[in-house]
Amino acid sequence: MYDSRFKVQVNNAFSNEFIIYMAEHLEIKGESKEERYANLLPQVEAVLEGEPDQIARMANVAAMLHETFRFWWTGFYRVVDDELVLGPFQGPMACTRIRKGRGVCGTAWAEARTQVVPDVDQFPGHIACSSASRSEIVVPLMREGNVIGVLDIDSERLSTFDATDQKWLERVADLITSPAGD
Numbered sequence: 457m458y459d460s461r462f463k464v465q466v467n468n469a470f471s472n473e474f475i476i477y478m479a480e481h482l483e484i485k486g487e488s489k490e491e492r493y494a495n496l497l498p499q500v501e502a503v504l505e506g507e508p509d510q511i512a513r514m515a516n517v518a519a520m521l522h523e524t525f526r527f528w529w530t531g532f533y534r535v536v537d538d539e540l541v542l543g544p545f546q547g548p549m550a551c552t553r554i555r556k557g558r559g560v561c562g563t564a565w566a567e568a569r570t571q572v573v574p575d576v577d578q579f580p581g582h583i584a585c586s587s588a589s590r591s592e593i594v595v596p597l598m599r600e601g602n603v604i605g606v607l608d609i610d611s612e613r614l615s616t617f618d619a620t621d622q623k624w625l626e627r628v629a630d631l632i633t634s635p636a637g638d
């Protein structure tokens with residue numbers, strides 16, 4: 457079901473049919489982080505609705521999170537064979553491949569658990585794709601008990617991420633891997 461905010465109906469001059477367009481507009485609303493995530497989630501659902509391609513799904517979700525919160529880096533790594541491979545992202549260029557158990561991303565994969573890192577310099581083995589990154593959150597994308605990728609977000613400030621980010625980003629991760637995705 458498309459969220460009604462994404463629908464505009466235009467009367468086609470050549471027939472009586474209505475054409476439905478999806479607005480390419482992200483509504484960013486809310487004072488607090490909680491409010492912003494709450495406002496964003498239905499928009500994420502609407503964008504994912506009916507789109508089975510996993511890359512397309514990740515691409516728009518990375519853009520929506522990045523634009524809403526102005527993070528330093530927002531993106532996905534996908535499990536391909538025995539490595540994490542860089543997927544759709546927003547921000548500076550990043551490491552292409554990460555092994556299981558390596559860095560924050562590889563740890564989230566190995567443990568199948570979200571990693572909230574208030575200070576990346578204190579995380580043993582952190583992989584510094586960008587020296588500007590100071591804190592990070594990595595959420596595993598789970599399907600049928602297996603990690604199929606990770607959502608990775610970096611901030612150029614310390615202690616950006618907390619339990620609120622974890623709660624909402626885990627919901628976003630669930631939406632990404634929900635049945636519509638291939």
Ligand code: SME
Nearest residue numbers: 550559560561582583585
């Ligand atoms: N810092 C991550 C690597 C990915 S970049 O941050 C985009 C890590 O330690 O796994």
